[in-house]
Amino acid sequence: MTQELVSLTIIMAVAAVSPIVAQLIPGRFIPQTVLLLAAGATLGPYGLGIIGVNDAVKLLSELGMAFLFLLAGYEIDPKRLAGHQGKVGLVTWIITLGLAGLVVTLLPFFAKQGIDGIATVIALTTTALGTLMPILKERNLEGTPIGDAIISYGTWGELGPILAMAILLSTRTGWQTMLVLGAFLAICLLCAMLPTKALKTGHRLYRFLTENANTSSQTLMRLTTFLLIFLVTISALFELDAVLGAFAAGFILRYIIPDGSKSLEMKLEGVGYGFLIPVFFVVSGAAINVRAVAGRPALLVAFIVMLMLIRAVPVYVALSLDKRENPLSSHHRVTVA
Numbered sequence: 246m247t248q249e250l251v252s253l254t255i256i257m258a259v260a261a262v263s264p265i266v267a268q269l270i271p272g273r274f275i276p277q278t279v280l281l282l283a284a285g286a287t288l289g290p291y292g293l294g295i296i297g298v299n300d301a302v303k304l305l306s307e308l309g310m311a312f313l314f315l316l317a318g319y320e321i322d323p324k325r326l327a328g329h330q331g332k333v334g335l336v337t338w339i340i341t342l343g344l345a346g347l348v349v350t351l352l353p354f355f356a357k358q359g360i361d362g363i364a365t366v367i368a369l370t371t372t373a374l375g376t377l378m379p380i381l382k383e384r385n386l387e388g389t390p391i392g393d394a395i396i397s398y399g400t401w402g403e404l405g406p407i408l409a410m411a412i413l414l415s416t417r418t419g420w421q422t423m424l425v426l427g428a429f430l431a432i433c434l435l436c437a438m439l440p441t442k443a444l445k446t447g448h449r450l451y452r453f454l455t456e457n458a459n460t461s462s463q464t465l466m467r468l469t470t471f472l473l474i475f476l477v478t479i480s481a482l483f484e485l486d487a488v489l490g491a492f493a494a495g496f497i498l499r500y501i502i503p504d505g506s507k508s509l510e511m512k513l514e515g516v517g518y519g520f521l522i523p524v525f526f527v528v529s530g531a532a533i534n535v536r537a538v539a540g541r542p543a544l545l546v547a548f549i550v551m552l553m554l555i556r557a558v559p560v561y562v563a564l565s566l567d568k569r570e571n572p573l574s575s576h577h578r579v580t581v582a
Contacts (some may be wrong), residue, residue: 246301248396249301255295255296256527257523257524259281259524259527260281263281265278267383276383281333281523281530282526282529282530283530284530285526286452286531287530287535289528291531291534292531292535295332296531296532303528305413305524305528307477308525309524309526309528310488310491310525311487311491311494312513312517312522313491314375314488314495317374317375318495318496318499319495319513320378320387320396321499325393325397326397326561329569330393330398331401333563334398334400334401337560337563338401339400339405340559341370342366342367344555345365345366345370345555349366367406367413368552369548369551369555369558370405370409371552372399374400375488377395379518381396390577391526391577391580391581394564394573394581398560398581402556403492407488408426411425411426411485411489414482425483426462428483429479429480429485429493433493436472437500438453458509463512468497469494472497473490473494476490476493510566558582561579561581564578
C-alpha cells in the first residue's frame with residue numbers, strides 16, 4: 246500500500262503543478278493534458294521509473310477515464326448529434342474508414358511495418374474526444390461554432406471506432422456481437438426511461454432525491470456515480486470497451502436533465518478534473534514506451550501524417566461543402582479539422 250500511495254502522491258503533485266506550468270508558458274499554447282501525458286511518460290516505467298502503475302493506480306485511472314467520458318457524453322446535445330451537422334459527421338467518419346482501408350491495403354509501407362491489419366484502419370479514423378474535451382474547456386471553446394463542430398465530428402470519431410472494434414475485432418460471431426450490443430442498448434434505454442418517468446409523474450422518490458441533492462446525502466451525485474460504474478461494469482461483462490459505458494452514462498444523464506444542472510456539473514467536474522481525470526492522463530502517459538517510439542521515428546511521423554490526411558482532410562472538405570450550418574472561416578475549418 247505504501248508504494249501505491251507514493252505513486253499517487255507523485256501523480257497528484259504533477260496534477261497540481263501542470264496548470265501553473267501551462268499558465269507560465271508564453272501564449273499558453275501547450276494544454277494541461279499534454280503536460281500530464283508528457284509527465285507520465287517521463288516519470289513512468291519506461292522513463293525514470295518513479296511512478297509505479299499497480300492495480301490500485303490502474304483502478305483510479307479507469308475511474309478517471311470513466312468520469313472523463315461521462316462528462317464528454319454529458320456535454321453532447323443528443324439533438325445536435327442527431328441533427329444535420331451530426332449526420333454529416335457520421336457520413337464523414339464512414340468515408341474516413343473507407344479511405345483508411347484503401348490506404349492500409351494499398352500502401353506497402355504499412356505491410357513492411359507489420360501493421361496492415363484492421364486495427365490500424367480503425368486507429369486512422371479515430372478522434373480522441375476525451376483528450377479534446379478538457380482542451381475545449383481550457384480554451385473556452387464550449388458552446389462556440391468551433392467547439393460545436395469539433396464535438397459533432399469528434400463524437401463519431403470516438404463512437405465509430407469503439408463500435409467498429411466491437412464488431413470487427415471481436416472473437417464472437419457477427420450475430421453474437423449484434424446481440425450483445427442490442428442487449429447493452431436495451432439496458433441503457435431502461436436506465437434512461439425509469440428516472441424520466443419518475444420525473445414526469447413527480448414521484449416521491451424523485452422529490453426525495455432532488456431535495457437531498459445538496460445535503461450530506463448527495464443523492465444525485467451518488468446516483469450518477471452508480472449509473473456510471475454500473476454501465477462501465479456492464480461494458481466489461483459484455484467484453485465491450487469501457488468508454489462505451491461511460492459515454493452512455495453521459496448521454497443518459499443529459500437525456501434525464503436536458504437543461505443541465507449547474508450544481509451537479511460542478512460536483513462531477515470537481516471529482517473528475519480535480520482528482521480522477523489527471524490520474525488517467527498521467528497513467529496513460531506512463532504507458533508510452535518513449536524508447537520504442539524513438540527507435541522507429543519514421544513510423545511515428547508517417548502515422549501522424551496519414552492520420553492528418555485521412556481524418557482531417559475529409560472533415561475540412563465536409564465543413565467547406567456544408568452550406569446549411571453557419572459557415573466557418575477557412576482558418577476555423579482548419580482548426581476543427
